[in-house]
Amino acid sequence: MALIVQKYGGTSVGSVERIKNVAKRVAKTRAEGHDVVVVVSAMSGETNRLVALANEMQAFPDPRELDVVLSTGEQVTIGLLAMALKDIGVDAKSYTGWQVAVQTDTAHSKARIEQIDDSKMRADLQAGRVVIVAGFQGVTADGDISTLGRGGSDTSAVALAAALKADECQIYTDVDGVYTTDPRVVPEARRMDTVSFDEMLELASLGSKVLQIRSVEFAGKYKVRLRVLSSLQEGGDGTLITFEEDENMEQAIVSGIAFDKNQARINVRGVPDKPGIAYQILGAVADANIDVDMIIQNVGNEGTTDFSFTVPRGDYQPTLDLLGKLKNTIGADEVSGDDSVCKVSIVGVGMRSHVGVASRMFRALAADNINIQMISTSEIKISVLIDEKYMELATRVLHKEFELDKEKEA
Amino acid sequence: MALIVQKYGGTSVGSVERIKNVAKRVAKTRAEGHDVVVVVSAMSGETNRLVALANEMQAFPDPRELDVVLSTGEQVTIGLLAMALKDIGVDAKSYTGWQVAVQTDTAHSKARIEQIDDSKMRADLQAGRVVIVAGFQGVTADGDISTLGRGGSDTSAVALAAALKADECQIYTDVDGVYTTDPRVVPEARRMDTVSFDEMLELASLGSKVLQIRSVEFAGKYKVRLRVLSSLQEGGDGTLITFEEDENMEQAIVSGIAFDKNQARINVRGVPDKPGIAYQILGAVADANIDVDMIIQNVGNEGTTDFSFTVPRGDYQPTLDLLGKLKNTIGADEVSGDDSVCKVSIVGVGMRSHVGVASRMFRALAADNINIQMISTSEIKISVLIDEKYMELATRVLHKEFELDKEKEA
Numbered sequence: 054m055a056l057i058v059q060k061y062g063g064t065s066v067g068s069v070e071r072i073k074n075v076a077k078r079v080a081k082t083r084a085e086g087h088d089v090v091v092v093v094s095a096m097s098g099e100t101n102r103l104v105a106l107a108n109e110m111q112a113f114p115d116p117r118e119l120d121v122v123l124s125t126g127e128q129v130t131i132g133l134l135a136m137a138l139k140d141i142g143v144d145a146k147s148y149t150g151w152q153v154a155v156q157t158d159t160a161h162s163k164a165r166i167e168q169i170d171d172s173k174m175r176a177d178l179q180a181g182r183v184v185i186v187a188g189f190q191g192v193t194a195d196g197d198i199s200t201l202g203r204g205g206s207d208t209s210a211v212a213l214a215a216a217l218k219a220d221e222c223q224i225y226t227d228v229d230g231v232y233t234t235d236p237r238v239v240p241e242a243r244r245m246d247t248v249s250f251d252e253m254l255e256l257a258s259l260g261s262k263v264l265q266i267r268s269v270e271f272a273g274k275y276k277v278r279l280r281v282l283s284s285l286q287e288g289g290d291g292t293l294i295t296f297e298e299d300e301n302m303e304q305a306i307v308s309g310i311a312f313d314k315n316q317a318r319i320n321v322r323g324v325p326d327k328p329g330i331a332y333q334i335l336g337a338v339a340d341a342n343i344d345v346d347m348i349i350q351n352v353g354n355e356g357t358t359d360f361s362f363t364v365p366r367g368d369y370q371p372t373l374d375l376l377g378k379l380k381n382t383i384g385a386d387e388v389s390g391d392d393s394v395c396k397v398s399i400v401g402v403g404m405r406s407h408v409g410v411a412s413r414m415f416r417a418l419a420a421d422n423i424n425i426q427m428i429s430t431s432e433i434k435i436s437v438l439i440d441e442k443y444m445e446l447a448t449r450v451l452h453k454e455f456e457l458d459k460e461k462e463a
Numbered sequence: 464m465a466l467i468v469q470k471y472g473g474t475s476v477g478s479v480e481r482i483k484n485v486a487k488r489v490a491k492t493r494a495e496g497h498d499v500v501v502v503v504s505a506m507s508g509e510t511n512r513l514v515a516l517a518n519e520m521q522a523f524p525d526p527r528e529l530d531v532v533l534s535t536g537e538q539v540t541i542g543l544l545a546m547a548l549k550d551i552g553v554d555a556k557s558y559t560g561w562q563v564a565v566q567t568d569t570a571h572s573k574a575r576i577e578q579i580d581d582s583k584m585r586a587d588l589q590a591g592r593v594v595i596v597a598g599f600q601g602v603t604a605d606g607d608i609s610t611l612g613r614g615g616s617d618t619s620a621v622a623l624a625a626a627l628k629a630d631e632c633q634i635y636t637d638v639d640g641v642y643t644t645d646p647r648v649v650p651e652a653r654r655m656d657t658v659s660f661d662e663m664l665e666l667a668s669l670g671s672k673v674l675q676i677r678s679v680e681f682a683g684k685y686k687v688r689l690r691v692l693s694s695l696q697e698g699g700d701g702t703l704i705t706f707e708e709d710e711n712m713e714q715a716i717v718s719g720i721a722f723d724k725n726q727a728r729i730n731v732r733g734v735p736d737k738p739g740i741a742y743q744i745l746g747a748v749a750d751a752n753i754d755v756d757m758i759i760q761n762v763g764n765e766g767t768t769d770f771s772f773t774v775p776r777g778d779y780q781p782t783l784d785l786l787g788k789l790k791n792t793i794g795a796d797e798v799s800g801d802d803s804v805c806k807v808s809i810v811g812v813g814m815r816s817h818v819g820v821a822s823r824m825f826r827a828l829a830a831d832n833i834n835i836q837m838i839s840t841s842e843i844k845i846s847v848l849i850d851e852k853y854m855e856l857a858t859r860v861l862h863k864e865f866e867l868d869k870e871k872e873a
Contacts, residue, residue, distance in 0.1 A: 069516065069519040069520065072520070073520075103539065106479065106539070106543055107542070107543065107546060109479040110479070110482070110483075110543050110546035110547045110550060111546040111547070111549060111550045112550075114546050115545060115546050115549050117556075118542040118543075118545040118546050118549075118557055119542065119546075120542075121538060121541060121542035121545070121557050121559070122538070122539050122542035122543060124538075125535035125538045125539050128531060128532070128534075128535045128538075129513065129516070129532050129535050131528075131531060132517070132528040132529065132530075132531035132532035133516055133517065133520050133528075133532060135525060135528040135531075136517060136520035136521040136524050136525050136528050136529075137520045137521070139521060139525050139528075140520060140521045140522075146527075147528055147531050149531070149608075151561070152606055152607075152608075196562055197562075198559075198562075
């Protein structure tokens with residue numbers, strides 16, 4: 054008998070029939086003798102419908118009020134799923150974010166979970182009930198409704214699993230596991246039985262879209278056993294995310310290729326090459342709550358330097374506006390950018406012990422005339438920023454170059 | 464400078480355009496120097512959509528979970544209206560039922576308000592903000608979401624007006640006031656400038672559908688100045704509900720005709736004519752949370768009596784089932800009923816000082832061959848239960864009989 058947190062995304066609860074299927078799946082897990090906490094998203098399409106309504110009210114909807122509106126999507130799903138479970142004889146109780154006190158900070162639309170009160174959930178589990186919690190949402194210390202941002206239901210699930218010390222957190226999605234890359238781009242992409250936490254982190258953050266990055270960070274921090282499974286097909290063990298490097302683990306040099314179109318490049322040229330300049334530029338961006346991803350500083354001419362970084366595409370114009378205003382203060386010659394770029398990355402723990410991975414990557418891209426605009430590297434990944442029109446080609450080229458279509462030896 | 468609570472129903476907020484119109488109306492009241500608290504319903508159609516979803520999950524949706532689902536309708540509206548107000552430069556803040564702590568009992572889907580915490584609203588009003596509160600919903604002492612039942616937004620508005628000691632509670636609806644009867648049934652129906660609280664109470668409870676009964680009771684109890692206005696047309700003072708009998712008041716014998724199709728008759732025949740029998744029957748019905756309206760006990764034969772009462776039509780079958788089970792215990796010969804009945808009532812404070820009103824009513828109905836099944840009277844109204852197919856005819860006949868189409872002398 055284990056305690057399992059199961060998370061079902063928007064597609065998995067996208068219709069009355071699908072919600073009933075989720076209820077059956079939950080009932081099956083209950084019948085196997087496990088305690089179950091279910092985290093659900095809004096029915097697919099619902100969040101978009103609500104965003105469209107909000108946009109008709111205000112060009113830039115008030116963040117606090119937008120969270121009030123958006124959080125209703127998951128609230129509908131929890132109630133419906135509780136009914137579906139009761140209808141097949143499984144006792145269940147639903148909770149919104151505020152009802153289980155998923156307390157967050159006040160950054161509306163991208164709030165971070167600070168603490169969770171598990172008392173109500175524990176009481177229900179002890180009483181033999183399935184607990185259903187609305188994903189994606191929380192409540193601030195002041196009692197305002199907050200949301201965690203798109204994909205935040207994954208984070209809710211992992212955070213609840215951590216708070217409850219669950220044995221496993223299962224993320225049900227429309228894919229049956231983590232692939233070496235997106236099968237829609239590379240048909241030869243393979244499902245991995247296991248993927249290391251570090252790899253998963255890079256794959257998620259770089260846009261593999263299977264799991265939301267914050268959820269993987271959370272899982273790593275609190276050592277939550279995390280599994281990705283398909284909610285649409287029966288059977289299959291999905292992909293387990295591992296946190297210790299196992300001798301028996303698949304040890305390819307490169308495990309997967311990630312890509313991310315949600316990138317825009319900002320260039321700040323000709324700033325004085327003096328201490329504190331990076332902080333002056335990036336501090337202002339961070340203060341505006343804009344996430345910066347790749348950062349590069351080049352040596353320029355005559356005591357000046359060029360500074361480039363990437364931001365999410367939705368933050369492109371605000372960032373340009375912000376730095377345009379700061380241009381004189383920081384003494385820059387020019388603030389410019391490009392929002393038709395993308396990031397392609399190779400990821401793999403095996404990279405650590407292999408030299409020449411980077412040059413092999415660059416050579417493969419060059420062979421197809423794909424120009425590299427920025428490069429950033431970490432111990433287990435190498436990312437390049439390229440023109441977005443080459444994204445699919447670059448992914449296919451690299452998938453083949455590192456032989457990800459072939460079964461690895463154990 | 465006054466404090467005004469304005470309530471807008473589902474039709475008034477039924478589209479993006481209409482929500483924007485409500486925002487303009489609120490802004491106008493602000494511009495006149497008043498503090499405004501706005502109570503809104505779900506966008507029209509939304510509650511029905513949610514009920515349909517719930518019914519697909521469970522034939523009889525779990526009441527707690529149904530409230531979780533239904534309460535999202537108003538939550539969407541409050542967020543959207545706050546955005547619409549901010550978009551035209553009016554500072555505003557939205558609150559769900561639990562956020563302003565509209566505390567209710569635990570009778571899901573027909574909860575009663577127990578107390579309201581006005582501290583957040585007062586702070587916002589003081590800061591110059593319009594406060595927007597979701598109607599129809601509250602929170603139980605245990606932190607469960609509750610709803611007040613259909614039309615409960617009116618009650619929310621009046622309860623908030625009472626808690627805030629507002630100068631006036633304005634109910635905006637799709638009619639421009641209270642009429643002598645439904646103009647769709649009787650085209651000659653007239654709008655009343657004022658109507659007494661007692662009359663309004665009877666008109667609302669008997670199905671005039673302009674205001675929800677509990678809201679009028681609440682207004683009477685807490686002496687809330689209540690006005691019904693049209694949200695769809697500009698200008699007009701609507702109908703003011705008065706609580707003191709004024710010398711100058713319109714003093715017709717009969718003020719209005721109400722009708723109500725949400726009626727079903729239950730007959731319990733041949734029960735022992737002994738003390739406590741009424742309690743035995745009606746106590747069981749009340750325990751099942753079923754509202755009983757008209758009650759009649761006839762003398763029967765040989766120490767037995769016949770007992771008849773009416774319940775809302777949705778409770779017809781449950782009531783029959785309940786009493787069917789109790790039949791032997793209470794020693795009844797037969798439990799039967801009819802759910803194709805309706806109630807038509809004449810209402811008026813002037814009735815008190817006029818004899819012969821009842822006989823005039825019965826004669827008018829008899830002249831058109833309308834058979835009366837049950838009669839109940841109070842100081843200011845006379846109700847008859849008749850076959851529902853005669854409802855419109857009876858209403859027209861009585862409207863004409865009491866000359867409600869003619870202007871009254873002041």
